[in-house]
Amino acid sequence: MTPAYKLYGAAISLYTGKARAYLRYRNVPFVEESGSPEIFDRVGFRMIPVLHTPDDELVQDTTVIIDHLEAKLGEPSVYPAGAVQRLIALLFEVYGDEWLVIPAMHYRWAYNLEYILEEFGKTVNPDATVEQQREIGEKISAPFRGSLPFLGIDENTVPGIESDYEALLVRLNEHFASHMYLFGNRPSIGDFGLMGPLYAHNYRDPWSGELMRRLAPNVARWIDLMNTPAPNSGRFLADDEIPETLLPMLEVMFAECMPALLATLDANAAWIEANPDTEEIPWAVGEHEYTIGGKRGKRMLRSYSQWMLQRPLTYYQSLEGEDLQRADRLLREVGGYECMQKEIRRPVTRRNNKLVAE
Ligand SMILES: N[C@@H](CCC(=O)N[C@@H](CS)C(=O)NCC(=O)O)C(=O)O
Structure with missing residues (x-):
C-alpha cells in the first residue's frame, strides 16, 4: 500500500531533517521524494520540504507541517503542557x-x-x-x-x-x-x-x-x-521542570541570538510602514551588525524570522499569574527578561505561503 503522505525533500536539506524526524516520531506513514516543478508551481516558489497530504493539500514550511499534523494527531503533542x-x-x-x-x-x-x-x-x-x-x-x-x-x-x-x-x-x-x-x-x-x-x-x-x-x-x-x-x-x-543543564545555553541564546533576531521586528515594521500598498514583505529587509561568539559582523535581516519569533513572544506575553511568575524568574536568571518584553508593533502572518503584514 502506498503511504498516504509524501514529503518532498532531500537528504542534504536542513529543514527536511526537521520535518522527517517529526513524521517518524509520530509514526506518520510517508514516502520521501524530490519536489517537481509542478509541485513548486503550486506552492508558489521552490522550497523544501513540502508535505503532500492525502487530501491533496501542499503544506510548506516545517513549522506549518508540524502544526498541521499536531492538529490532526492530537496527543502525545510535541508542545509541552507546562x-x-x-x-x-x-x-x-x-x-x-x-x-x-x-x-x-x-x-x-x-x-x-x-x-x-x-x-x-x-x-x-x-x-x-x-x-x-x-x-x-x-x-x-x-x-x-x-x-x-x-x-x-x-x-x-x-x-x-x-x-x-x-x-x-x-x-x-x-x-x-x-x-x-x-x-x-x-x-x-x-x-x-x-x-x-x-x-x-x-x-x-x-x-x-x-x-x-x-x-x-x-x-x-x-x-x-x-x-x-x-x-x-x-x-x-x-x-x-527546566533542567539546569539547559540554562547555560539559554544565557548564550539571550546574549547574542535573540537581540540579533529581534532586530527583524523593527526592520519589518519600518518596511511595512514605508510600503503600505505592497502586500508581500520581501525576503530581506536590510542588514545590521550582530555578534556571534563575541565577534562582530554584518548579516541580512530576514523578514521571515519575525514570524518564527512571534511564536515564543506571543506565547510569553499571553502568560498570567503563577505561570508568568515562573517564566519571569527563569528569564531573569538567564538574562532573557528584557528581550521577551519586546512589543510586536507590526505583527506578520503567512498568507498563501507569503509573509504579509497582519
Ligand atoms: N522556514 C522554512 C525554510 C525552508 C528552507 O529554507 N529550505 C531550503 C532547503 S533546506 C530550500 O528549500 N532552499 C531553496 C532551494 O532548495 O531551492 C521551513 O521551515 O521549511
Missing part, C-alpha cells in the same frame, strides 16, 4: 531554525566541500557519474554558497561561529548525558528545531559529523534517537 517548558521549547525551535543555520552553513562549505558538491549533484541526478555530479553540484549549489555573507559568515565572524558552536555541542552533550530529549523522555518542538541544523549538516556531512562524535557523542546519539520511529509513550519532565 507553560515554562512550552516557552523554552518554542525558543529552541527558533534558535535551531533561524540561528544554528549559521554554523550549519559555515561548517558545510568550509570543511565538507568535495563531499557536498557531489551530494548536491547526486540529489539532482542519482545516475550520473561522480564527475558529472560534481559539475552539477558546482552549478546548483552556487546560490547556497553565495548566501554565506548574507548569513553573517565572514573572516571576522568565523572564529566566533566556531567557538560558539563548539561550546553549544559541549553543553548539549552534558545535557543529553542525563536526559533523552530537551525536557525528558518526549521530544518537544524545540528538539525538532535543533534537529534541522544539527542533523542534515553537522552530523551527516562527514567532517562535521566527526567533530560532533568527538566533542559530543551524546548529541550524535540524540540525533539517532530523533531519527527513529518512537513508541510515543514518553513524558515531559514533571512539574514543568
